[in-house]
Amino acid sequence: MKRNIILFVALFITGFRTFACEVCENNQPEPLKGITHGQGPTGTLDYIIIGIASVIVLVALFLSIKFLVKPREGNPDHIKNIVLDEN
Secondary structure (H helix, E strand, O other): OHHHHHHHHHHHHHHOOOOOOHHHHHHOOHHHOOOOOOOOOOOHHHHHHHHHHHHHHHHHHHHHHHHHHOOOOOOOOOOHHHHHOOO
């Protein structure tokens, strides 16, 4: 397990340096240089779409972590109690 975590961190750190080649980096807008291959966002609508998608991903991540930490399954009418009920 410890070996897998170290491998993941090493790949994650080195991955940021290998995303874009020189040609792609020169064609990208200033805030996104070196992040990815290709042309990148070209207009305001592209940035709006990226922003909305980022907000959706962050909300989903927040809610998934929140419900993993505190699932609030103490209600006796919760669906899990159908399976756990021994009668």
